[in-house]
Structure formats: C-alpha cells, structure tokens
Amino acid sequence: MKNFITSCILLLISIIFSYNTSAQDSVSIYNKNKVFDPSFMSQDATEFRSANGAPGPKYWQNSANYIIHSTLDEKDTTLNGDVTINYTNNSPGELKYLWLQLDQNLFNPDSRGSAATLVSGDRFDVKGYTKGGYQIQSASVLYKGKTYKIEPVITDTRMQLRLPFSVKPNGDKINITVNYFFSIPQYGADRMGRLYTKNGVIYQLAQWYPRMCVYDAVEGWNTLPYMGLGEFYCEYGNFDYYVTVPADMIVAGSGDLQNPQQVLTAKEVSRLNEARRSDSTVTIIKEDEIGSASMRPVKSGLLTWHFKMQNSRDVSWTASKAFIWDAARINFPSGRKGISMAVYPVESKGYNAYGRSTQYLKQSIEFYSKDYFEYPWNSAVVVAGVALGMEYPSIVFCSYKIGKANLWHDVTHEIGHNWFPMIVGSNERRFMWMDEGMNTFINGYASNSFNHGEYGDTTNRSILGMARTLQRSKDALMTPPESISLNDYGQYYFKTATGLNILRNSVIGADRFDYAFKTYIHRWAFKHPQPNDFFRTMNDAAGDDLNWFWKEWFCETWKLDQAVKEVKYADNNAANGALITLENLQEMVMPVTVKVTEKNGNTQEIKLPVEIWQRGGEWTFKYNSTTAVTSIVLDPHGELPDIDRKNNDWKSSE
Template identity: 70%
Template sequence: MNHFKTLCVCLFASIILPQSILAQSTSKYDQHQLFAPFFFTHNGNEYRSADGTPGPKYWQNKANYEIHATLNEQDTLLQGEVHIYYTNNSPNPLAFLWLQIDQNLFVPTSRGAATTLVSGDRFDVKGYKKGGEHIQSASVIYKGKTYVIKPVITDTRLQLRLPFAIKPNGDKIIVNIKYSFSIPQYGADRMGRLYTKNGVIYQLAQWYPRMCVYDDIRGWNILPYMGQGEFYCEYGNFDYYITAPASMIVAGSGVLQNPEEVLTSTEIKRLDEARKSDSTVQIIKEDEVGTASTRPREKGNLTWHFKMENSRDISWAASKAFRWDAARINFPSGRKGIAMAVYPIESQGYEGYGRSTQYLKQSIEFYSKTYFEYPWNSAVVVAGVALGMEYPGIIFCSYKIKNANLWHDVTHEIGHNWFPMIVGSNERRFMWQDEGLNTFINGFASTAFNNSEYGNHDYPSISPRMGLMMGNATDPLMTAPESMGFRDVGLYYYKTSLALDILRNDVLGPERFDYAFRYYIKNWAFKHPQPDDFFRSIDNAAGEDLGWFWREWFFTTWTLDQAVSGVKYVDDNATNGALITIENLGQMALPVTAEITEQNGHSSIIKLPVEIWQRGGKWTFKYNSTSPIKSVVLDPKVHYPDTDRDNNTWKAPQ
C-alpha cells in the first residue's frame, strides 16, 4: 500500500509540475521498445514448460563411453578406440548420427584456420601440418548385428548414415570408432604440449569422437568447432583407459580405478592421508619429481583406468614432470572428496601452485554449499600450456600465473563445473549462458575466500568500465560466439555478470534472486536448458515479469544514461518539499536510487522502481525536504554502467 501511495504522489507531482522547469536534453529513450509486449516468442509446451522447468515429456538422449587410448610420446601421437552406447530417447526415428571430431580444427584447411586473423588470435589454429583426426574405421552394432559404416566427414563433424532407423523412445545402438591424431603443441588454448625441464606436460581434451546433441529445439546440433565457440555434449557414463609411458603420472576426470597398478605404496598412503586432511598433503614432492621412486616401474607402459558417471565430457593430462598435491573436500551432505593439483617445479611455491589445491578445494566447497553440491568425488587442476580451460572434474590453467591471477583462473575454471558441466547449456551457441553465469558466481567465491583476499565485487571500478565497453559494443549477448566481434567477447563474461549483480541487488533483492537462481540450477542439472528456460525460471520463481530486463541486457546493445534535470520547491519553500526531476536518456532503463543531501546535513536514500519509465523518459517525484537541497546523486554506490556519470549529480548553485 505504501508503494502504491508513493507512485500516486509521484504521478500527481509530474502532472502539476510546470513544463518550464523540465530540463531540455536529447534522449534516445522509447518506452514502447523497452516495455514492448510479448517478450517470449513462443508458449511453453510439453517438453519445456512456460514456468521455465522441464516439461512433463522432456527428454534427452544418452551416450555412455568406453574409451581405450595410448599416448605415443615419440611421435606425439594419440591412438584410440571408442565404443559409444547411444540411447535414442527422442520421439523421432534417427536415420543417421552426427559426431564431433574436434581435432579437425587443426587441419590447415579447416574453417577455424580459414577464419583466424592474419595476425593470429588467442586460439591461433593455423599452421599445424600434422593436425586432424584420422578415422581408421567406423561401425555400429544394432539388434546384435554389426554394420561397417563409411563416415562422411565435414570439417569437424562426422556423419554415420545408417542402413536402418534407430527407433524412438529408448532404442539403443553401439558406435565403434578407431582413430588417431597428432597432439598439437598449442591446441587452441584448450589442450596441447608444454616442454619443461623435467619433461613434457600433455593436456588432452577434445580427444575422442563425441556424440553431437540431438534435442527438441534444433534436432542435431551440428555447428562446427572453430575455436571460440566451445561445446555442447550429451550426458552419460565414462569408462576409460589411458596407456602412457610408465614414467608418467596421469591425472584424469573421475576416479582412478586401479591405483595399486599405477601408483607406489607411498603415493597411495599419502593420498589416503590427503582424504582426511583439510591441509594440503604432498603426494610427489619437489625432490621426488622424475625419480624412479615415484613409479611402480620405469620402463614400458602403464594403463590408467578411470570412471566418471553422469558427465558430459572427460579430459586428462600426463607427464613425468608433475609435482602432486591433494587435500580433502567437505561437501554439505557430509560426503567427502579429494582436490588435487599437478604442476611442474617451474610453477611451485606459495605464490604459485603451492596454494592451488586450496584454491580448488575451497572453490568447490563454496559452490557446493551456495548453489548445488558438486556431484563427483574428485577434481584436479593441471598446470600446462592452456591459459584456462574447464572439463568435468579437471581444469587446465597456465603454468605461468601466480597469486590473484591463479586464484581467479582456478575458481573460474572449476566454476564451469556448475555452468555448463552440471547445468548443460549450449556453449557453442549461447556463450553468455556459461561464461557469464560462471563469472557471476566467481565474484562471490572470491569474496568468501580467506577473508576476501581476492575479493573482486568492486562496483566503483567495474561499472564505469562496463559502461564504456557497452557504449562501444556492436553485438548483443545473444550473438553466437563465432559471430561476436573480437573486442566484444569480454561482454559474455562481464556484461552478463554485471546484469545478474544488478538484477540481484537492485531489481529483485538478494533473497528473491537467490531462490530463483537455485531453482533454475536444481531443475536443469544434467539437462539442456535454453536461454528462455533461464529467463522463465527467474521470472516465475522470483515473481516478476522481467521481459524488459532480458530484452535490454541480452538482446540489444542499448546503454544507460540516468540524469538529474532539476530541483524546485513547492511554493518556492524548501520546508514544503522538493520536486526533483530525473530523466532516462539512454534506451536502457533501470530502477533509480537517489541520494539526497540537504543543507542542514540530513541525507536520505530514495529508491524508485523501473516502472516510473513506463510512460516516458522523464519523472518527477516529491521529496519531503526540511531545508534546501544541497545535492542529488543518482546511483551513489556506482552499481550501474551509466555512460555519462557527470549528469548523475545535481548541486545547488553557490
């Protein structure tokens, strides 16, 4: 009721206010665009409900993998055989299958190579002559019968055209593929080889043919891998075997199944100690790196066997140059896990990877407690050639970074285990849905770690920079990664994160937002949400029609410019109250927070909802002043990316 009275007073004041006191200014604002009806272009259906939850007939296909791979260090070659146990849960028969063979990015004639800048870029996929996935054979087993299939390869996609159709609603098929590829030294900043004084560190990712997702939105999702756009994968169980030189340590997604065969009794004992310790335990110490004492044997090969359940991908690393640390993870349910770090001695030390196990452990504990419990029992950070890349249960970070940079890289990459490894969005099409949501939660983890040692929720620094960045942007967040301008890619991370911060703190309030955000995560864990599913989830759980907010932040490049136009007094007497006029000059609109200071020293914070801008770009409200106004400041805590902060402040003439 008080809110209603305030709006009535504001409306009345705007009606009686003489037009002569309204400041003349150039405005880009059109309320009809911002508050246009029909934000959602389609209704909910039986697969995806209108309230943002999976519908009663939601389905997704499943892919279980058994993989056997051998690392041939002499030829830097990986040879593998994958058996994919695929279930068609869709309501449609499938006459063909599509798989991702991402190593074809490194073929010199790939689309990714062709679209790389002459000057190079972060992914720099040009010039690897030995690159590419070599498919040696492909076959399927269906209804007990084996069929040899000639694969049809188009850039980074492989199609298997079947002599039959896989039936809908649970029919199964087994896909068998033998393959090999030469490991690139710099694998598009996602994998590769790092040469250290104690040996090569191999980071292996996109290392086996993977099923493309077949979903209810697009059918087969077959966008090629070109470097910038990341991944969209089906969920399933992984049972994989890595054969590598016996001198190497292998770190992988999931849980090691045969420690007695590939580790020494000392390493097994130290790992047991680590599982009981919140402090970091050294599994392989500095003076033990590369020595015979760390391996069951030095000659020949050893096969490491890992399993991971209900995951959308796996990755691994191998080297004889690894130091190895570990510590216990404590989950909210009481379950225990283990966090580990492997890194070369070039990266060791308190400022370097000596703290990385704690960074990993405490990040996982924070995200598990705050959002959704980490579903797996282990995680490992690997120092290597990749600047920063995430996979379920394993992350790759640059061996060079230290201190705050290392913390932020570790907490960001492991944060991706929530978006998109648990909440399985389509990274290749909607980059903001994983990078942005992850960057948002990273800020809270940084504030929580070690009394905010690396806290980064610094609005007075971030928001003006974002205002400048948004003012220069040419692409909205809904732009696909490969179409986003190179200078605008950071918007996926920071514009999305800032949008959610503002939605949480200035539009909905923390309690409403946090409930809705967790509601989205819970409903879409291990599923494939689309952007609309996120928008609808927040709208419904928070109880707010946010079409205007989603439109301006995610579908446009609109910018914000709030201004104070003027101050007048009722009957020219400050003790009768002040009439304060504000304007919305940019096409983006947000609620208004105004700090009003009187000459008698009294100060107040006034908050107005975004609805004041529904009828136009000017609004006048009455402030019950008791003395002349000294100043009016909009957005006093600098939360907003206002493109012109000079007009945010009005000061009384001297």
C-alpha cells in the same frame, strides 16, 4: 586554423555549460514500447518446456555412454584410440543418421577455424600446425545384434553416419565404434597441447575422442562446427576409459582412478589415503622424487590407467613424468568426502605458485557446493601446462606460468565451470554468456570468501568500466561466439556478471535473487537449458516480470543515462515540498536511487522502481522537503553503468 580554434572554444564552453547545468537540453532517445515490449518472450509453453522455466512434463534428452581406449605414443606425439558409444534415442522421433563431433579437425590446416583465424593471430589461434586432425580408420554400428560397417561422411569438425535403418524413438539404443588417431598439437587453441619442461613433456589431452553431437527438441542435431572460441555442447552419460602411457608417467584424469594398485607404488597409495583424511595439503610425489624409479611400479614399458566417471558430459586427462603431485580432502555439505589434487612441474613450484593450488581448488569446490549445488563427483585436479585456462569435468588446465592472485582467480574460474556448463549443461556453441558469465558471477563471491578475502573479487568489472563497455559494444550478449568481435567477447564474462549483480543488489534484492538462481540450477542440473528457461525461471521464482531487463541487457546493446532535469517547489515554497523531475535519456532503463540534500542538512535516499519509466522517459515525484534542496545525486553509490554521470548531479544555483 582560425575556424578550428573557434570551434574548439565553442565546444569547450558547451562542455563546461553542460557540466554545470541540468540535462534539460539533452535529447532523449528512450522508447518505452521497446523496453516494456509485450511481444518479448511471449511464446506459449510446450510439453518440453514449461512457462515457469522448468523442464516440461515431456522433456527429453538423449544419452551417450562411452568406453574409450587410447595409447599415447611419445615418439610420434600421437594418440591412437577407439571409442564405443552406447547411444540412446529418447526423442519422440526416429533417427536415420547420427552426427559426431570431431573437434581435433580444427587443427587440420584446411579447417574452417583455420581459415577464419585473423592473419594477426589470437588466443585461439589454430594456424601453423600442418598435421592436425583425426584420422578415422573405421566406423561401425551395432544394432539389434547386427554389425554394420559405415562409411563416414566427414565435413570439417563433424562426422555423419548414414544408417541403413532408423533408430526408433522413446529409448531405442545403438552402439557406435570408431577407431582413430591424431597428432597432438603443441598449442591446441588454448584448450590442450604439449608443454616442454625441465623434466619432461606435459600432455594435456582434451577433445581426444569422437563425441556425439547433441540432438534436442530445439535444434534437432546441433552441428555447429568447432571454430576455436566457441566451446562445447555435449550429451550426458557414463565414461569408462583407459589411458595407456609410458610407465614413467603419471596420469591424472576426469573421474575416479579404478586401478591405483597397478599404476601407483605402495608409497603413493599410502600418501593418497593420507590426503583423503587431511584438510592440509599432502604431497604425493615430491620434487626430489620426480623421475625416481622407486616412485613407479614398473621400470619400463607401458602402463594402462583406468578411470570411470558417472553422469558427465565429457572427460579429459593429462600425462607427464615431470609432475609434482599434491592432494587434500574435500568436505561436502552432505558429509560426503572427496579429494582435491594438483599436478605441476618444478617450474611452477612454490607457495606463491602451484604450492597452494590444491587449496585453491579444494576451497572453491567447497564454496560452490555449499552455496549453489553440491559437487556431484569425488575428485578434481588442477593441471599446470600450456593452456592458459580451460575447464573439463573434474579437471582444469591452467597456465604453468602464473601464481598468487592470478592463479587463484584462474583455478576458481575454471573449476567454477563444473557448475556452468558441466552440471547445468547449456549450449556453449551458441550462448557463451550462459557458461562464462554465470560462472564469472559466482566466482566473485568465491573470491570474496577465500581466506577472508585475501584476493577479493576482481571478476566483476567496475561499473565505470562497464559503462565504457556499453558505450563501445556493437554486439549483444546473445551474439554467437563466432560472430562477436574479438575485442568484445570479454563482455560474455563481465557484462553478464555485472548484470546479474545489478539484478541481485539493485533490482530484486539478494534473497529473492538467490532463491531464483538456485532454483534454476536445481531445475536444469544435468539437462540442457536455453536462455528463455533461465529468464522464465528467474521471473517465476523471484516473482517479478523482468523481461525488460532480459531484453535490454542480453538482447540489445543499449546504454543507460539517467539525469536530473529540474527541481521546482509546490506553490513556490520549499516548505510545501519539492517536485523533482528525472529523465531517462538512453534506451536502457533501471530503477533510480535519488539522494536529496536540503539546506538544513537533512539527507535522504529515495528508491524509485523501474516501473516509473513505463509511461515515458520523464518522471516527476514529490519530495517532502521542509527547506530548499541544495543538491540531488542519482545512483549515489555507483551501482549502475550510467554512461554520463555528470548529469546525475544537480546543485542549487542559490
């Protein structure tokens, strides 16, 4: 016990001493050759991807157009459907087999995702549903006018169709038809499912048809299984889909409704037309009209809702007889108009809940369209249901329980995903930061903009919080989502957003960053970028070699610790200037802002570029003092995630 107490006293003394003195006794682990690494991202450009980060002159991607028919069977809670996919092979190679995604197979109790779910469960839990997964009834292809029945080879969430011929390169086409059904899980890994409410079940349908895997010039067929956390990578194409449901249900879906006269009443159509002219919210179905026979065009049987969506990578939909339905006009920068909608149960009504969700959606879309890239579709809808928060093209699922600021942040985040990855089509299965992080970054600006900052930016964690994250994180941002610790996957969102804000505000400046960031969006809209395409575009359009930043922030788990080592005076006279020595003690580097205060009261901030660390972990610069320096503070505005801020301060002992 005595030795323990003695040790504690010595430790306390050392802490006090280290707080009140300089960092000169700290041992630096900085290695300039690891940070400023000439081998990082040194691969030559290809015909498919240019050195400046743009698509190359021979960039290609395949396309998939879908025609889907589905019927919701409430009695058995199943969805029966058939999908025909017109697939175009734009690659320079022939295809002897095709791969499709069967994401509903995640809910088969024998799936890999189920086996890899923690025994304690988690947000993306897929255990406990005993009858999940696709039942594939038949698969066939139509090629050169001849139909072939194909026996599918199904492995977990993937299906291979082995062809008795090859699909030729450079634009050859093939039609694939699959008949299927599946039982709708109640809780679909926080992506879809069923919510039981006072006035009926809310069905959120996603991953509801077999989809083509992406075939690209980087991986060939992208066949990573769907495991729950990692999301999706899909080809672009046009969607023509039909949803048949009981006649008392309302359906909202991705894209544009093609047959409103058949599935809506004249009153509903009139109110929708009014909403298309109104910036204020118009209610299409009111609370006291839910379940009313007068609000449905037929009193019994089934109705088929027909939707179309152009140049999308996916579609989803919702159906219920429990919906309140609101709508308002969207105003796009080009002068085009669209419609923002919300559907939700009475449990979610009210000004402090979903009563404002149409406006949250509308104003988010208008902001992102103005500042980044105009929303390419005509409609969007937010759905209150069982999913906490999930995004699909032009439709987002949010929890029915939330309201006020939480609802705003959820709506603006989920619809923000229509830019990343619905417009900029990155691979979510491999690089989660490219959608979650970039989206979280732009969400912060949307939150500050909404209603004069009513809710403000809470998406970007404090720098202090990020420093803690850097301290404990064991996985880099480039870690695939199925490999990252479930305690760390939040860094995909917040570490990415914080890094981009640091790059924008502390490294290259807002003007150059914004120009480069928008260049990336426009270059890769409706295409499939890789991380290096983003890095190279930012380097090229902003005009800086930022490879040091990309490596340390995205590829490593390094930490930042800047320190003041010592202060001396030229010729031992403060009037001749102060020689200030700084240290970089950890692996990460950043530019340095130094606030110097003199005895005469003069205060000045000096900004030093990151290049001071290119020759090593110690840097001395001359400050033109006229009197003694009384204090020095590094990063005085708290812009950097320094893990040990006490050695950022230096005070004169005199």
